[in-house]
Amino acid sequence: MKPTPTFPPDRTPLLAFGAHPDDIEFGCGGVVAGETQGGRAAHFVICSRGEAATHGTPAQRTAEAKRAAKLLGATVEFVDLGGDAHIEASIARTLKLAAIIRRVRPGFVLAPSVVENQHPDHIALGRMVRDAARLARYGGVKELKRLPLHAIGQLLFYAVTSEAEPAPLAKVLIDVSAPEVLAAWTAAMAAHASQTQARRYIELQLTRARLHGLRCGVGHAIALFPNDPLHFDSLEQLGGAARRF
Numbered sequence: 001m002k003p004t005p006t007f008p009p010d011r012t013p014l015l016a017f018g019a020h021p022d023d024i025e026f027g028c029g030g031v032v033a034g035e036t037q038g039g040r041a042a043h044f045v046i047c048s049r050g051e052a053a054t055h056g057t058p059a060q061r062t063a064e065a066k067r068a069a070k071l072l073g074a075t076v077e078f079v080d081l082g083g084d085a086h087i088e089a090s091i092a093r094t095l096k097l098a099a100i101i102r103r104v105r106p107g108f109v110l111a112p113s114v115v116e117n118q119h120p121d122h123i124a125l126g127r128m129v130r131d132a133a134r135l136a137r138y139g140g141v142k143e144l145k146r147l148p149l150h151a152i153g154q155l156l157f158y159a160v161t162s163e164a165e166p167a168p169l170a171k172v173l174i175d176v177s178a179p180e181v182l183a184a185w186t187a188a189m190a191a192h193a194s195q196t197q198a199r200r201y202i203e204l205q206l207t208r209a210r211l212h213g214l215r216c217g218v219g220h221a222i223a224l225f226p227n228d229p230l231h232f233d234s235l236e237q238l239g240g241a242a243r244r245f
């Protein structure tokens with residue numbers, strides 16, 4: 001059993017799942033930086049060590065992920081769901097993720113989108129996290145009975161690339177343009193040196209964020225995709241729409 005991270009009781013933690021060691025940083029690292037700098041705890045669950053990658057060894061990738069999580073103010077753990085390029089949805093694995101949700105008790109959960117035509121590990125993990133969040137709140141699941149049930153606040157999908165953005169779901173654009181947030185995000189992406197030396201991932205993610213930022217009139221923004229309808233007390237809380245162009 002991994003050591004249980006402890007979080008301040010007044011603020012529910014953010015729990016982010018990544019199929020590969022760099023997915024969370026590339027897909028939504030700026031959002032994490034903004035939340036942790038605002039006082040929210042964040043915990044990463046990474047479901048492989050990048051062992052099928054062309055660049056970087058599993059040991060390197062693990063070290064990079066640990067360093068990146070630290071730069072984003074997050075704690076991190078690794079779970080085995082079959083290995084890089086071999087993540088396949090199963091009930092046993094879904095329950096493993098549900099147990100983590102019950103242990104960490106997050107308000108917000110971030111997971112890779114389930115859009116087709118991207119790395120199959122992302123899709124399999126996104127589906128399992130979605131189903132795990134459901135099972136975590138069901139009282140009668142016998143494999144989970146040792147842990148108190150937990151209903152998360154929201155599941156939000158992140159897209160590692162533009163192609164993984166789920167078109168049918170409404171986008172929520174999160175402003176990540178505060179200099180300290182942008183700096184922490186960029187540093188966390190740069191921590192994955194084995195990947196960023198091979199391809200221009202940082203430029204890709206910052207350009208995507210700039211495009212989203214322009215749409216809503218801020219410097220940079222990251223798109224997240226809520227799995228469920230959003231609920232507000234009044235129209236006021238909806239804020240502004242991104243319709244600058």
Ligand SMILES: [Zn+2]
Pocket residue numbers: 019020023119122160
């Ligand atoms: Zn990935």
